[in-house]
Amino acid sequence: GQSLEQPSEVTAVEGAIVQINCTYQTSGFYGLSWYQQHDGGAPTFLSYNALDGLEETGRFSSFLSRSDSYGYLLLQELQMKDSASYFCAVRDRGGGADGLTFGKGTHLIIQP
Amino acid sequence: DAGVIQSPRHEVTEMGQEVTLRCKPISGHDYLFWYRQTMMRGLELLIYFNNNVPIDDSGMPEDRFSAKMPNASFSTLKIQPSEPRDSAVYFCASSPTQSVGTGELFFGEGSRLTVL
Numbered sequence: 126g127q128s129l130e131q132p133s134e135v136t137a138v139e140g141a142i143v144q145i146n147c148t149y150q151t152s153g154f155y156g157l158s159w160y161q162q163h164d165g166g167a168p169t170f171l172s173y174n175a176l177d178g179l180e181e182t183g184r185f186s187s188f189l190s191r192s193d194s195y196g197y198l199l200l201q202e203l204q205m206k207d208s209a210s211y212f213c214a215v216r217d218r219g220g221g222a223d224g225l226t227f228g229k230g231t232h233l234i235i236q237p
Numbered sequence: 238d239a240g241v242i243q244s245p246r247h248e249v250t251e252m253g254q255e256v257t258l259r260c261k262p263i264s265g266h267d268y269l270f271w272y273r274q275t276m277m278r279g280l281e282l283l284i285y286f287n288n289n290v291p292i293d294d295s296g297m298p299e300d301r302f303s304a305k306m307p308n309a310s311f312s313t314l315k316i317q318p319s320e321p322r323d324s325a326v327y328f329c330a331s332s333p334t335q336s337v338g339t340g341e342l343f344f345g346e347g348s349r350l351t352v353l
Binding site for chain 2: 167228
């Protein structure tokens with residue numbers, strides 16, 4: 126079966142940089158997604174990596190190493206509005222190839 | 238454009254009652270997913286449809302759960318009879334084929350179910 130590991134909570138300071146790691150075990154891996162969810166809200170898509178390397182979208186970047194079954198989300202110039210939970214999710218044959226399997230999420234706490 | 242629309246947003250019911258959750262996907266999206274979120278288990282995929290056809294229902298917990306998609310603009314998730322352990326937030330998500338391939342799903346605001 127699939128499993129994803131990410132830290133349950135990370136604390137950072139406003140204006141700083143934070144990295145949220147994700148390791149996974151799957152069969153037939155296709156790609157790794159990242160989602161953001163504010164309390165009481167819906168998960169919203171941030172990024173997707175299918176190939177090794179870094180993808181940058183504004184203040185957010187996502188990295189994937191397929192050989193290490195590892196990825197991370199990098200948030201720069203942290204703002205208070207970035208306080209949320211962040212989920213990594215894999216697309217693989219175990220999810221019917223089209224569904225995503227999510228990690229348990231990392232609660233990001235930002236201090237002023 | 239309207240996003241994924243779910244109803245009801247909140248439902249409180251008693252054990253043994255039937256619960257029906259509804260979802261209207263984004264127009265033109267040919268994939269529809271039902272997820273359940275709890276603190277203990279996180280976000281779990283229950284079932285998904287492609288072009289109104291159920292593709293994978295291996296995540297449906299038991300026979301008390303059923304899902305239908307009678308047309309491209311409507312889906313239901315039914316729990317009968319409901320139990321306290323079904324208390325969770327149920328999310329519906331939709332996506333066009335090209336976005337499914339890049340891991341992007343569009344989630345509704347969820348239906349928060351409490352079974353007493």
